[in-house]
Amino acid sequence: MTSSPIATLLLDWYADHARVLPWRVPPGGEAPADHVYRVWLSEVMLQQTTVAAVRPRFEAWVERWPSAADLAAASEEQVMAAWAGLGYYARARNLVKAAREVAGRGGFPTTEAELRELPGLGDYTAAAIAAIGFGEDAVPVDANVERVVARLFAIDEPLPKARKAIRENARAVWPRGRAGDFAQAMMDLGSSICTARDPKCLLCPLRAHCAGYAMGEPERLPVKPPKKAKPDIRGTAWWIERDGQVWLVRRPAKGMMGRMRALPDDGWTARADGSGPAPLAGEWQDVGAIEHTFTHARLTLTVKRLEPREEPSGEGEWWPIARLDHAGLPTLFAKAATRAKAAID
DNA sequence: AACACGGGGGT
DNA sequence: ACCCCAGTGTT
Numbered sequence: 001m002t003s004s005p006i007a008t009l010l011l012d013w014y015a016d017h018a019r020v021l022p023w024r025v026p027p028g029g030e031a032p033a034d035h036v037y038r039v040w041l042s043e044v045m046l047q048q049t050t051v052a053a054v055r056p057r058f059e060a061w062v063e064r065w066p067s068a069a070d071l072a073a074a075s076e077e078q079v080m081a082a083w084a085g086l087g088y089y090a091r092a093r094n095l096v097k098a099a100r101e102v103a104g105r106g107g108f109p110t111t112e113a114e115l116r117e118l119p120g121l122g123d124y125t126a127a128a129i130a131a132i133g134f135g136e137d138a139v140p141v142d143a144n145v146e147r148v149v150a151r152l153f154a155i156d157e158p159l160p161k162a163r164k165a166i167r168e169n170a171r172a173v174w175p176r177g178r179a180g181d182f183a184q185a186m187m188d189l190g191s192s193i194c195t196a197r198d199p200k201c202l203l204c205p206l207r208a209h210c211a212g213y214a215m216g217e218p219e220r221l222p223v224k225p226p227k228k229a230k231p232d233i234r235g236t237a238w239w240i241e242r243d244g245q246v247w248l249v250r251r252p253a254k255g256m257m258g259r260m261r262a263l264p265d266d267g268w269t270a271r272a273d274g275s276g277p278a279p280l281a282g283e284w285q286d287v288g289a290i291e292h293t294f295t296h297a298r299l300t301l302t303v304k305r306l307e308p309r310e311e312p313s314g315e316g317e318w319w320p321i322a323r324l325d326h327a328g329l330p331t332l333f334a335k336a337a338t339r340a341k342a343a344i345d
Numbered sequence: 346a347a348c349a350c351g352g353g354g355g356t
Numbered sequence: 357a358c359c360c361c362a363g364t365g366t367t
Contacts, residue, residue, distance in 0.1 A: 046362040053353055054362090087351030090365075122364045142362045160346080187362060196360060197356075227359095256350070270349075295350055331352060 006152065006209050007175035007182060013205035014185035017192075021051070022059055027181055036108045037068050039133040040098075043125045044091055051191070057086060071096070072103035080260055081328025089257055089330070094120030112138045131179035139174045140183050141167055144190025149173075150222035151194060151212030158223040166222070233297050235268025237333065238279055239287065239305040239340035245318040246337070247279075248327060256294070257330045263303075263337065264316070270297045279313060282306045287343035290335045303336045305343060 003011075015027050023042035025031050032038075041061060045054040061082065065071040071079070076096050083092035098118040102108050109115045112130035116123070127140035141149075146166050149155070153169045155162050175182050193200045201213050212218035240247035251262050256270060268274030278284060284304040292299045319327050324337055 043362060048350090048361060048363055049352075050354055050361060052355095085352075087353085088363085090350070091363090094364085120364070124363060128362065140362080143360085144362065183362090190362090195355095258350095293352085295352090296348085 003175040003178070004173045006173045006206055007178070009205045009209070010185045010189065011175065011178060011181060014181060014188060017188060018184065019051075019188050019191075022055060022062075024184065034062075034067055036129065036133040038062060039129050040068075040108070041095075043128050043132075044095055044120055045086065047091060047125065048088060049086060053086070068099045068102045068108065071099035076259070081326075084260065084328040085331050085334070087331075089260055091120055093259065108133075110134065112136055128183060131183050133180075135177075135180055137174075137176050137179045139167070139171050139179065141170055142187070144194075145170055145183075145186050146222055147196065148186055148190050148194045148206075151199070151218045152206060152210050154211035154215050154221065156221060156223055158225055160225075162222055230293070230297050231271075232300065233268060233270070233273050234300045234302070235274040236266040236302045236304060237263040237336045238265065238284075239263060239303055239337070240280065240312055241305060241307050241321070241340075241344075242318065244321055246321050246324065246340075247312050247316050248319045248329075249314070249316045257332070260330050261327050262329065262333045264312070265301075268299065268301075270294055270299075278304070278306075280306060280308045280310070282308055285343070287340050290332075290339050292332045292335060299332070301332065301336055303339050303343075305340055 018024070018027050020026070023038045025035065042054065042058055045058055064082065065074060074096070076093065079096050080089065080092050083089060098120055101118060109118070112126050115121055115129050116126035121129070124140050124142050127138035128142070130136035130138040131140055146159070146163070149166045149170045150162060155165050155169070157165065189204070193204045197219060199219055201207055201210070201218065204210065207213050210218065212221050247264065248261050249264050251257050251260050253259050264279050266274030267276035284306050287303045287305050289300050289302045292301060321341065329337065
């Protein structure tokens with residue numbers, strides 16, 4: 001079976017232009033013993049998250065937990081704190097579950113179909129690990145591949161209906177035996193040449209084969225559905241301070257930032273303003289508000305401060321304010337904490 | 346099929 | 357001030 005001209009051109013381009021990334025084996029290089037673990041971790045971190053944001057977090061992570069067995073032995077609490085700031089926290093909960101399943105069965109699955117059963121691995125990630133991690137002829141279709149293929153074949157049907165045609169065309173050009181390198185080549189092309197806006201077609205190794213380029217305005221593709229406006233919502237977070245410590249709670253398992261450490265709040269959700277009572281009676285000092293944008297809403301969070309005599313009710317813990325950086329707060333609450341501390345001075 | 350789920354980087 | 361992103365799980 002011979003490769004398509006597109007595969008040959010892109011693999012040749014990749015041989016000269018591959019990005020150097022901490023989880024990547026250079027084209028032609030030898031995979032390390034922990035390769036699958038590193039590919040798995042990088043792929044999960046890269047779900048809806050940019051390379052620039054992932055890179056330093058990946059390095060710190062593999063230093064702390066060099067293998068799936070190490071990660072399986074960690075507490076979920078440690079892992080959640082280590083994930084703080086990366087967002088989509090279900091990924092961290094699933095990462096622990098998956099690590100324990102992998103450790104329990106004595107190693108990673110060795111097929112795409114088995115990988116797909118691990119928590120947190122959908123169609124894309126299972127295919128990416130199979131192709132990049134151990135060379136299976138899998139076809140991982142992410143947003144980069146969608147964009148490149150939609151342009152190469154001038155698929156102008158709007159997403160998500162276009163996905164079937166995109167997947168079929170991707171399969172048609174994907175080279176057997178080089179699935180992993182080709183996947184990474186598509187990522188690099190999508191990130192540096194075939195970008196969402198202002199693609200650099202004059203530098204593209206596939207230009208001569210690109211129907212989108214031939215038609216003009218390849219940047220229109222893929223066609224995306226209109227997105228809806230984000231509602232503005234409001235909420236309150238409570239900064240309860242005593243003897244250089246602040247009262248932190250653990251968020252419920254369900255919903256936003258599930259099981260993450262946090263400041264107590266008034267029960268706002270991404271769909272509604274909060275209205276819950278303060279966890280203590282007293283003279284609350286308004287220390288200002290912070291803005292934070294989620295996927296589905298823009299939140300204005302008012303921060304109120306109190307130095308109480310009695311203990312707050314309910315589950316929680318006193319945390320030294322000087323060590324708040326180590327509490328593993330999601331970015332929203334880290335911002336709120338910064339606001340509260342600024343008001344103290 | 347539609348929605349919930351965070352955050353940061355690029356322009 | 358948007359737009360985008362190496363998506364997955366639930367309803």
